[in-house]
Amino acid sequence: MTKDDIILKVENVSKQYRLGLVGTGTISHDLNRFFAKIRGKEDPYLKIGESNDRSTKGTSEYVWALKHINFEVKRGEVLGIIGKNGAGKSTLLKILSKVTAPSTGAIKSKGRIASLLEVGTGFHPEMTGKENIFLNGAILGMTKKEITSKLHEIIEFSGCERYIDTPVKRYSSGMKVRLAFAVAAFLEPDILIVDEVLAVGDAEFQKKAIGKMQDISSQGGRTVLFVSHDMAAIQSLCSKLIVLENGRLIYNGKVKDGIINYLSIKSDVSKTRLLYHKKRSGSRTALFSDYNFSYKYENNLLIEGVNQIPSGALVYLDLVLVNKTKLERDISITIIVQNVSGVPITSYSNIFTLNNLYLKKDKCKVRFEIDDFNLTSGEYFFTVVGFDNQNKFDEIENCFKVDVLESNYFGTGKYPKQKRLGNVLSKSKQYNI
Amino acid sequence: MKKEKWLFEISSETKLIDLNLKEVWQYRDLLMLFVKRDLITLYKQTILGPLWYLVQPLFTSVIFTLVFNNVAGIQTGGIPPFLFNLAGITTWNYFKECLTATSDTFKKNEQIFGKVYFPRIIMPMSIVVSNLLKFGIQLLILIAFYIYYAFYLGAVIRPNKYLFLFPILVVCMGILGLGLGMIISSMVTKYRDLTFLVSFGIQLLMYISLVVIPLSLFQEKGVEWLVMYNPMGYIIEMARYLLLNEGNVSQFGILYTIISSIVALLLGILIFNKTEKTFIDTI
Numbered sequence: 001m002t003k004d005d006i007i008l009k010v011e012n013v014s015k016q017y018r019l020g021l022v023g024t025g026t027i028s029h030d031l032n033r034f035f036a037k038i039r040g041k042e043d044p045y046l047k048i049g050e051s052n053d054r055s056t057k058g059t060s061e062y063v064w065a066l067k068h069i070n071f072e073v074k075r076g077e078v079l080g081i082i083g084k085n086g087a088g089k090s091t092l093l094k095i096l097s098k099v100t101a102p103s104t105g106a107i108k109s110k111g112r113i114a115s116l117l118e119v120g121t122g123f124h125p126e127m128t129g130k131e132n133i134f135l136n137g138a139i140l141g142m143t144k145k146e147i148t149s150k151l152h153e154i155i156e157f158s159g160c161e162r163y164i165d166t167p168v169k170r171y172s173s174g175m176k177v178r179l180a181f182a183v184a185a186f187l188e189p190d191i192l193i194v195d196e197v198l199a200v201g202d203a204e205f206q207k208k209a210i211g212k213m214q215d216i217s218s219q220g221g222r223t224v225l226f227v228s229h230d231m232a233a234i235q236s237l238c239s240k241l242i243v244l245e246n247g248r249l250i251y252n253g254k255v256k257d258g259i260i261n262y263l264s265i266k267s268d269v270s271k272t273r274l275l276y277h278k279k280r281s282g283s284r285t286a287l288f289s290d291y292n293f294s295y296k297y298e299n300n301l302l303i304e305g306v307n308q309i310p311s312g313a314l315v316y317l318d319l320v321l322v323n324k325t326k327l328e329r330d331i332s333i334t335i336i337v338q339n340v341s342g343v344p345i346t347s348y349s350n351i352f353t354l355n356n357l358y359l360k361k362d363k364c365k366v367r368f369e370i371d372d373f374n375l376t377s378g379e380y381f382f383t384v385v386g387f388d389n390q391n392k393f394d395e396i397e398n399c400f401k402v403d404v405l406e407s408n409y410f411g412t413g414k415y416p417k418q419k420r421l422g423n424v425l426s427k428s429k430q431y432n433i
Numbered sequence: 434m435k436k437e438k439w440l441f442e443i444s445s446e447t448k449l450i451d452l453n454l455k456e457v458w459q460y461r462d463l464l465m466l467f468v469k470r471d472l473i474t475l476y477k478q479t480i481l482g483p484l485w486y487l488v489q490p491l492f493t494s495v496i497f498t499l500v501f502n503n504v505a506g507i508q509t510g511g512i513p514p515f516l517f518n519l520a521g522i523t524t525w526n527y528f529k530e531c532l533t534a535t536s537d538t539f540k541k542n543e544q545i546f547g548k549v550y551f552p553r554i555i556m557p558m559s560i561v562v563s564n565l566l567k568f569g570i571q572l573l574i575l576i577a578f579y580i581y582y583a584f585y586l587g588a589v590i591r592p593n594k595y596l597f598l599f600p601i602l603v604v605c606m607g608i609l610g611l612g613l614g615m616i617i618s619s620m621v622t623k624y625r626d627l628t629f630l631v632s633f634g635i636q637l638l639m640y641i642s643l644v645v646i647p648l649s650l651f652q653e654k655g656v657e658w659l660v661m662y663n664p665m666g667y668i669i670e671m672a673r674y675l676l677l678n679e680g681n682v683s684q685f686g687i688l689y690t691i692i693s694s695i696v697a698l699l700l701g702i703l704i705f706n707k708t709e710k711t712f713i714d715t716i
Contacts, residue, residue, distance in 0.1 A: 030623075095443065097550055098550035099713055100711050100713045102444065102713050105444070106442055108439040109439060109443075115548070115550075124470055127473070134466055139463060139545070141460070141551065144465075144466075225658050272436055401610060
């Protein structure tokens with residue numbers, strides 16, 4: 001077997017769901033389906049259906065959670081799967097792990113697939129840790145013999161030695177996760193599916209788990225499919241990436257470009273126009289009416305109209321102002337950034353840069369170019385204030401929100417995640433003197 | 434790249450009979466672990482523990498004897514009524530437990546079925562096996578009373594010479610319960626109506642399964658048709674025939690029982706297989 005050999009092939013997979021309740025209406029659809037089948041025709045309901053956009057009200061009862069998904073995975077590859085909530089990741093994983101069948105299409109595999117979808121499934125609270133290792137291992141497809149031979153390693157990896165003969169219901173949630181991950185880690189499937197399990201557990205355990213996954217793929221030559229929202233983990237683990245959006249595969253290729261592609265998907269936070277904001281103060285001789293974010297990151301591709309920005313990007317914040325007095329005049333604008341606790345973090349203003357901004361007769365556009373957007377990941381709230389001749393003409397507090405995403409800011413793949421490390425990223429050097 | 438060899442394929446199509454016995458065999462350890470789980474967790478944190486296995490049939494037999502034999506005056510043909518009832522109830526219980534427990538396989542295990550794949554049929558099979566062990570324990574108490582009646586009270590009872598066929602009867606019952614249970618559990622995934630039917634239907638079924646009223650009485654009153662088409666009736670009657678040498682067994686009954694058990698099992702597997710692929714979307 002060569003390294004290039006394809007171990008998993010997903011061919012034209014689609015999955016349809018019916019929305020709403022199961023009721024008396026369902027039985028008529030079932031009958032229609034049945035009659036179509038005995039006449040040798042296609043399922044009539046597979047012809048209809050809409051793309052799965054959760055926020056808009058659709059006209060059809062049927063939606064496509066996945067549509068025409070095609071990709072291949074090679075042996076030993078770590079494939080990252082990313083996408084927004086509702087993009088179809090979980091559905092895809094369910095189909096891959098044989099929990100449910102696709103509506104159309106097929107998945108072909110040359111190896112045993114095991115999934116680590118949600119940790120602790122199949123644990124029985126009344127049984128002891130050791131009994132649960134056996135049960136969980138068997139559910140995942142191991143034989144009793146395999147488990148017995150690895151029992152010691154599993155217990156050691158989990159770090160729950162003291163509790164191993166205690167019923168699992170007495171475990172802390174972290175211990176359950178450790179135990180379950182330990183079982184799965186020593187499972188030897190050809191393809192391992194991991195769905196955001198690393199989100200739980202403390203930092204030390206996460207590190208251990210990521211290390212184990214790297215071992216599985218690099219030394220074991222096994223394939224891992226990894227779903228996460230944690231871009232840093234994706235970047236450090238994966239060798240290939242696919243991006244899903246509304247049930248469609250929109251990207252399949254290198255990790256770095258894929259992440260940028262993912263970030264450029266318009267977020268579903270509806271953008272309210274600043275013009276319609278109620279909570280504002282000032283003389284209202286001019287008003288902020290609209291805003292727009294765009295940014296460049298790493299590959300210099302301009303990504304527009306997003307509220308999600310990776311740390312360290314070159315950000316353009318465009319503001320549109322409406323002049324109510326028709327008088328052209330010089331203005332100054334200050335933008336204040338607050339973190340989720342309401343603490344001011346930084347501000348951007350032409351008061352300090354002395355750059356000239358002026359109002360045109362009726363409408364004008366102002367651009368703030370933020371060179372090094374050095375905020376740590378998290379949500380930030382923006383307040384805009386405008387002055388003309390020392391008078392405040394308009395101020396809107398917390399008028400929009402930006403989601404800052406983790407990135408490879410330091411170029412090392414490391415990123416400060418703890419709150420106590422602050423909200424601002426600073427580049428620094430360290431050396432012996 | 435023309436002819437590639439795939440280990441398995443997941444597609445939208447379902448074959449009519451698709452029971453992968455090899456796969457079931459691979460998961461045999463899981464089956465045994467499920468059985469173990471069922472047995473050790475059922476009576477955890479109870480004082481009487483496994484004694485509960487015995488309490489239920491004993492109490493039921495006592496009440497039935499009081500009500501049906503002492504008050505209603507049903508004759509049991511020379512057999513002590515308590516023993517007659519205990520034999521019937523013990524046998525009936527095995528079928529009942531198999532049917533009710535397998536009939537909510539999908540609903541009860543939705544959590545775990547929704548997360549990982551293993552041959553789904555392992556679950557109902559493990560239920561039938563773990564109930565078999567419970568049945569064994571209950572059979573012991575029946576034997577204990579049997580000996581007590583025969584040697585201390587001097588009742589004239591003896592088993593039939595075909596007693597060695599009893600295991601076949603138990604297998605028949607297990608198969609019937611498993612088959613029907615799988616059919617019901619598959620249907621329940623989409624339409625919950627059946628759950629209501631099962632819970633009271635099984636009660637009613639008991640009365641026409643000759644558990645308390647012997648076949649001879651049905652024949653006497655000319656309502657034989659009530660029990661004619663019920664394979665469980667034949668099974669209970671046969672069980673008592675083998676254990677207590679009391680009852681009528683016909684060739685038709687034997688054949689009918691075996692055939693209907695096998696048909697139920699095959700139909701169960703067929704429907705179960707069809708359902709297991711996508712039930713998680715509809716449950």
